Amino acid sequence: MVRYTTRQLAALLVILLASPAAAFDDTDLQRMVALNQCEACDLREARLAGADLSRGALPGADLRQADLRQADLSDARLPQARLAKADMSGADLTGAVLGQADLRNAILAGADMGFADLRGAELSNANLVGARLVRAELGRATLRRSDLTGANLGKIEAIDADLSGATLIGANLIRANLHKAFMGEADLTGAFMTEAVLSRADLAGAVMVEADLEQANLRGAFLNDVDFSQANLVDADLSGADLSGAILYQTRASGANLARVTLSSASLSDADLSGADLTGALADASDMTAALLVGATLTKADLDGATLDRADLTGATLRYANLRGAKLAGADLSGAVLRKANLTKADLTGAKLEGADLTGAILCGTTLPSGEEENGGCRE
């Protein structure tokens, strides 16, 4: 190991601190400071912490690894600027134009980017913890694996944005437009997404535990294997969405529109789906143990092999539903409409059927509440 004396170390430190080997072009820096504008100039590693660059024009500027902490960049024009690894924590970027800018690995923690134009910008791996992006334009922007913990993304326009693998724990996405956005594997634990638009978005494998999605639009979204445990989907529109393999444990989804959804192998135990519309849903092999389905519409739903033990289906409509081999032990079907439902090999042991309408239902190999097997509807 090389040993240095205190004097040598001090000398080395002085050299390192006084080193004029700054990466930026000094003329460009002075020009930028005087004019508050500089096209495609070289400002790499420039120390601009706290600088007033508001309404500055820096298109295509090279600000890689620049120190822009607390800088005022409000309404600045930075299209196609290179800001990779720049430190912009606490900076004011309200209304800034950053279209197509490269902000990879940039530090934007606590930055204010309200109304900023970030269309097509590259923000992969950026640190946006606690950043404010209210009403920012993020169409086609890339935020892959970026950290947006606690960020305010209310009312953002982020159609086709890529947020895959991003961390959005506790983030505010109220009324955000994320139509067709790619959010696979994103962590949205406890995110506030009331009235957010996620139609046709891809959220496969995302974590949405305790997320608030009340009245959100998830029409036709890809929600395979998404964990919605204890999430709020009350009055949300999920029609046509693919929820196969999703976890909706203790999820509140009363009044939700789940028409034509795919819930194959999904787990919905203890979920509240009362009054929800599951018309034509494909829910084969799904687990709805002890789920609340009071007054739910399951017309033509495919529940082949589904587990509905102890589920509350009071007053539910199951017309033409396929309950072949479904487990309904201890389920409450009082007043439920099961007209022409297929209950072949279904298990109704201990189920309540008071006032249930079983007109035309197929009972073949069906275990009745009494435990007896009914084969009256078997076709030879």
Added chain:
Amino acid sequence: MMRIVLCLIVFATPALAFDERQLMALKAEGQCIACDLSGADLTGADLAHANLWRADLHGANLAGADLSGANLRDANLAGADLSEATLSEANLKYAALSGASLHAANLAGANLLAADLVAANLGEADLTYAYLAHADLRGVSVAGTTWRNATLSEADLDGVDLSDLDLTSTALRNTKVAGATFCRTQTPWGQEDSGC
């Protein structure tokens, strides 16, 4: 009160646009707000500290006139001859000066906020401490001008030839310089020769 002496008033042509009574008012009271003095010959007139707010002086001859400290806010001076006039500390905010000749005029400390100077001639003018923020200077001639401590922030300098000027102490924040010519121009960032 201010002393107003109109030295050379020439009513040469019969088709005068301005009202003679207004000119008398200016003489007597030192003010002529919003009055019509278009085309008037006020060559060498002493109008120091006169109040000519919103006055129409377009095409007027004010060569060599003393307008120091005058209020010419919102005045129309388009096409006026202000060559060698003294406009130091004058208020020219929002004034229309397009096509005016300000050759060798003294504009030291004048306030030209958002003034319209399109295609005006400022050659040899002294603009020390002049304030020209947001002014429209497209196509002005500025050869031999002095800009010490002047402010050109947010001004539009499109098509302006800044050759051989010293702008080292001139405020240029957000000034539109994209279409300006820099050659041997002394700037806060050193000599700029990009347009030589």
